[in-house]
Amino acid sequence: MKYLRFSYQDIVHYGILDNNTVQILDGTPFGAYTVTDETLALEAVKILSPCNFSKAVCIGLNYRDHAEEFQLPIPTEPVVFIKPSTTNLAPLGIIEYPPQCHRLDYEAELAIVIGKTTRNIEEKDAKEYILGYTCANDVTARDLQPKQGQWTISKSFDTFCPFGPFISDEVDASNLSIESRVNGKTMQKSNSKNLIFKIPYLVSYLSKVMTLLPGDIILTGTPGGISGMHKGDTVEIIIEGLGTLKNTIG
Incomplete structure (x- = not known):
């Protein structure tokens, strides 16, 4: 998997990156999640750093x-x-x-x-x-x-x-x-x-x-x-x- 963290319409999501398409996750890769049916074009989202780290x-x-x-x-x-x-x-x-x-x-x-x-x-x-x-x-x-x-x-x-x-x-x-x-x-x-x-x-x-x-x-x-x-x-x-x-x- 390629996990992408991004903002879309001012809401932060994780998604699975597949070429130029992002499939939105319900949850995060650091815990339980499901892959939804909702997809977005990569160019439509704002890419964020992949996660927030404590250190x-x-x-x-x-x-x-x-x-x-x-x-x-x-x-x-x-x-x-x-x-x-x-x-x-x-x-x-x-x-x-x-x-x-x-x-x-x-x-x-x-x-x-x-x-x-x-x-x-x-x-x-x-x-x-x-x-x-x-x-x-x-x-x-x-x-x-x-x-x-x-x-x-x-x-x-x-x-x-x-x-x-x-x-x-x-x-x-x-x-x-x-x-x-x-x-x-x-x-x-x-x-x-x-x-x-x-x-x-x-x-x-x-x-x-x-x-x-x-x-x-x-x-x-x-x-x-x-x-x-x-x-x-x-x-x-x-x-x-x-x-x-x-x-x-x-």
């Missing part, structure tokens, strides 16, 4: 080339930080350039969407707790990010977690091409098979630290090739089978 749990330096471009050691355990719920931004939303920031970076990331309450699980069971996957952009105020860690300030401005456009359970997340483009120019290009810490491990590891709630997302890390963005730029995150997440800088 976005992010993994830093999870691609070797990204660690190397910062001249940092390859981690031996996950580097973890959290973005607050106020960073949530929908596809086509405007990423706000903070006045105290002098370099604003994109980071293309595969996001895991948690489907049900997840606590103290093992790797072999992780798949049962994942609703699906989507595109995300770990927007970063790079000049406010100290190399020694403590990245919260640089990662947590409002609008700094665009994600979407939909959640899919139809992909093999262990082998997906991932790319970022700024103003149409490819800046990052890699594959999720290059993750240092794999998806089942991350879900299990994090569940033994904190309870992951339905709708929470895990950003799995970004490959090398990050750079700055400017006001007026358009940034796209493109992941195989997960569509294109597009935002502008304002």
Whole structure:
């Protein structure tokens, strides 16, 4: 399924996306739902972020080339930080350039969407707790990010977690091409098979630290090739089978 969250006539719905048609759900994919007979054209709806999260749990330096471009050691355990719920931004939303920031970076990331309450699980069971996957952009105020860690300030401005456009359970997340483009120019290009810490491990590891709630997302890390963005730029995150997440800088 491809789950889409959208607004139509000022009412928020979930639906199943099928090409350019949305079939409305009665309920949400995070609980019981039924598929109704009502359909809408995709162009008639306003696409929202795929869910509201209580937290976005992010993994830093999870691609070797990204660690190397910062001249940092390859981690031996996950580097973890959290973005607050106020960073949530929908596809086509405007990423706000903070006045105290002098370099604003994109980071293309595969996001895991948690489907049900997840606590103290093992790797072999992780798949049962994942609703699906989507595109995300770990927007970063790079000049406010100290190399020694403590990245919260640089990662947590409002609008700094665009994600979407939909959640899919139809992909093999262990082998997906991932790319970022700024103003149409490819800046990052890699594959999720290059993750240092794999998806089942991350879900299990994090569940033994904190309870992951339905709708929470895990950003799995970004490959090398990050750079700055400017006001007026358009940034796209493109992941195989997960569509294109597009935002502008304002």
